[in-house]
Amino acid sequence: MRATALLLVLLMLVPLAHAQNLGETLQECPGTMTGSTQPQQIHLQMTDDATIMNVMWATEGRATGEVEWNGQTSPSTDYCYNHDMAFHMASMTGIEPGEDVTYRVSSGGDWSDEFTFTPIDTSADNFEWIAIADHGDSSEGMDVSEAIIADTTAQMVTISGDIAYADGEQSAWDGWFNFQQDSMTRIPWVTAVGNHENEPGYEFAPYEHRFDSDGQAESEIFWYSRDFPGVHMVFMSTEHDYSAGSVQFSWLEQDLSTVDRDVTPFVIVYGHKPMYSSNSYHGSEVELRSALEALYVNHEVDLVIAGHDHFYERTWPVAGETVVNNGKDGRFARGYAPIHLVIGIAGRSAYEELDEPQPGWSAYRENSSYGWTRLVYDGDAREISFTHYRIDGTIGDQFILQEAPLPHESGDGFLGVPGFGTLLPIVAMFGAAVRRLR
Numbered sequence: 337m338r339a340t341a342l343l344l345v346l347l348m349l350v351p352l353a354h355a356q357n358l359g360e361t362l363q364e365c366p367g368t369m370t371g372s373t374q375p376q377q378i379h380l381q382m383t384d385d386a387t388i389m390n391v392m393w394a395t396e397g398r399a400t401g402e403v404e405w406n407g408q409t410s411p412s413t414d415y416c417y418n419h420d421m422a423f424h425m426a427s428m429t430g431i432e433p434g435e436d437v438t439y440r441v442s443s444g445g446d447w448s449d450e451f452t453f454t455p456i457d458t459s460a461d462n463f464e465w466i467a468i469a470d471h472g473d474s475s476e477g478m479d480v481s482e483a484i485i486a487d488t489t490a491q492m493v494t495i496s497g498d499i500a501y502a503d504g505e506q507s508a509w510d511g512w513f514n515f516q517q518d519s520m521t522r523i524p525w526v527t528a529v530g531n532h533e534n535e536p537g538y539e540f541a542p543y544e545h546r547f548d549s550d551g552q553a554e555s556e557i558f559w560y561s562r563d564f565p566g567v568h569m570v571f572m573s574t575e576h577d578y579s580a581g582s583v584q585f586s587w588l589e590q591d592l593s594t595v596d597r598d599v600t601p602f603v604i605v606y607g608h609k610p611m612y613s614s615n616s617y618h619g620s621e622v623e624l625r626s627a628l629e630a631l632y633v634n635h636e637v638d639l640v641i642a643g644h645d646h647f648y649e650r651t652w653p654v655a656g657e658t659v660v661n662n663g664k665d666g667r668f669a670r671g672y673a674p675i676h677l678v679i680g681i682a683g684r685s686a687y688e689e690l691d692e693p694q695p696g697w698s699a700y701r702e703n704s705s706y707g708w709t710r711l712v713y714d715g716d717a718r719e720i721s722f723t724h725y726r727i728d729g730t731i732g733d734q735f736i737l738q739e740a741p742l743p744h745e746s747g748d749g750f751l752g753v754p755g756f757g758t759l760l761p762i763v764a765m766f767g768a769a770v771r772r773l774r
């Protein structure tokens with residue numbers, strides 16, 4: 337009887353909820369949220385459609401909102417989770433790759449400043465981006481943030497998980513987003529989820545409400561891919577089931593097998609925990625390696641960019657702990673085996689103890705520096721330059737990954753002809769010129 341009475345009360349409440357002026361999902365927000373509706377924590381959020389860019393922001397008070405761009409407006413979807421802020425997401429549609437978009441957002445009648453971004457043109461010949469992991473808001477983390485904000489040519493930031501280290505303290509996320517706003521309103525930050533996004537008492541809800549990879553408010557998508565100039569990028573979750581037969585495994589297999597290498601010669605997988613790490617704190621995630629390494633090798637993944645261990649490490653192209661290739665003078669040809677990177681150096685306390693001796697698959701490692709990495713795709717040369725920067729501006733490590741074979745791989749002394757290899761760069765240059773003419 338008691339259950340029936342409760343049901344009747346609930347049914348009576350439904351029309352009341354719909355009768356309110358605010359969007360239905362705003363009903364989740366506590367009625368006590370009467371603070372400022374001035375937009376804050378404003379950030380772009382890429383969609384899988386190059387003509388649509390989403391923007392997300394937060395307000396202290398409950399309100400509906402809108403985005404205004406290039407003389408058009410679109411209403412926001414507004415929602416909450418178990419935190420006293422309202423969140424808003426709106427879509428800028430019909431944008432042209434490569435053409436600047438100026439926009440601003442409002443909620444409750446309060447407008448933000450104007451911002452401008454340039455939508456990424458996937459057919460461009462040049463693409464530059466920054467990759468970080470394990471960020472937070474320590475003084476070193478803020479140094480990294482300031483370097484990113486000062487970088488006016490980077491077109492995107494990727495994070496391989498462990499983002500704000502809120503760990504249940506939701507105001508930490510608010511501060512983190514506000515600190516990055518000068519960058520995040522200008523270029524998209526694209527994320528893979530880490531173990532610190534699985535928060536005590538909240539699980540992944542804050543991450544899901546504050547980032548959005550599929551344009552659906554409150555979705556639960558933790559793996560997705562995007563195409564950029566020359567590079568297909570996969571953002572996967574080491575924090576969800578990835579074993580053979582899992583939904584994520586099937587998705588990865590399907591995604592990696594449909595990459596068109598003529599369009600995107602390179603494939604990068606971002607995920608939080610590393611398959612290869614010689615740091616003594618966490619070390620190699622052996623279960624992850626058993627489940628996914630063969631898939632990555634078979635589908636010729638070029639780079640796997642992880643974090644979790646707070647140090648820097650680059651492997652040689654490696655499969656099954658066996659070094660497949662050593663490149664030449666810091667230059668590698670793609671197609672042998674993935675190079676694994678651990679870049680958990682964006683601000684959290686360094687894990688200084690390393691496995692000794694250094695494993696054969698480990699090409700370079702650094703255990704007490706903080707910083708970020710920067711990648712540049714050159715569409716003429718069809719190569720990616722990778723550089724690891726420390727927060728003092730010095731370079732720790734760098735290498736180049738190219739589509740064409742290295743000259744020495746097809747061989748000096750090929751067929752017993754000395755000097756044959758020296759012809760190959762000329763042949764390669766000729767080939768590149770022909771490709772450009774096509």
Ligand SMILES: [Fe+2]
Pocket residue numbers: 470498644645646680684
């Ligand atoms: Fe971490």
Ligand SMILES: [Fe+2]
Pocket residue numbers: 498530531532608643644645
């Ligand atoms: Fe982690």
